Amino acid sequence: MEKIIKIVVYVLLTASFLGATSFYYTDEFYHSLVAEDGIFENITALVLLSISVLFLIRYIKEHKTRGRWWKVLNILIVVGAFFGFGEEISWGQRIFSIQSGEFFAANNIQQETNLHNLEVGGVNINKLIFSQGLVIIFGFYFVLAQLLYRKWDKFQALIDNFGVQLPKIKQSVVMLLATGLVLMVPDKRIWELWEAMFVTILLWVFIEPWNSDEKILKS
Structure with a gap:
């Protein structure tokens, strides 16, 4: 299973890089890739669903031998990744042709039933939380986390207690x-493609972390 997922990750990342460069030589093809409900938005949703399922399986297998904070983080990832999956497909709204309620019709930029496109009181939720907030968190994660783990005993203990998978240098470089x-x-619209690359790299980290004891698929 791990080998299959790695192959899928490498294929998706290669396709993502080629898709991004296609902006410069085939405009129509590029816009078909990053369109609403396009291939890369669906890839993002499916990868998030895969992460949720894999962490749920991990939790079921290991929770009896793990501590409280490990359980908390794993449940948060299961729920958070599934939430991201639901947001990407607007909770099945377009799939099942469901009309948005009054609140979302009035406050959602795309009149969809999701939170990440809300604009309330002039504040763009996607920009505030899902862009700026996540950039800070995952910028730290990919750039500094491994270094701090090596140098700071308290940070190492925190990471170990929560069972956080740390990225390898090659994964941070690709990110x-x-x-x-x-x-x-x-x-x-290029950010639709970036989201697909981002969650795919996260999946790669989860199955092949620097701290190999925390990989989510174990032989």
């Missing part, structure tokens, strides 16, 4: 390259 590539494309 930085992906972000740099996306920043070079002058089109706001």
Whole structure:
């Protein structure tokens, strides 16, 4: 299973990088990739669902031998990844042709039933939480977490108690390259593609972390 997921990860990342560069030589094809309900938005949703399922399986297998904070983090990831999956597909709204309620019709930028496109009181929820907030958190995660783990005993103990998977250097480099590539494309829809790369790299970290004892798939 691990080998299969790695192959899928490598294929998705390669396709994502090629998809981003397609902006410069095949505009129509590029926009089909990053369109609403396009291939990369669906990839993001499916990868998030996969993460949720894999962490649920991990929890079922290991929770009896793990501590309280490990359980808390794993449940949060199961719920959080599933929430992200639901948000990406607007909780099945377009699949089942469900009309948005009055609140979402009035306050959602795309008139969809999801939270990440809400704009309340002039505040864009997606920009505030799902963009700026996550950039800070995962910027720290990919750039500094492993270094602090090596140098700071208290941080190491915290990571071990929660069972956090830390990225390898190669994974952090790929994440930085992906972000740099996306920043070079002058089109706001490119972030749909970045989201697909981001969650795919996270899945890669989860199955092949630097601290190998915390990998979610064990032989």
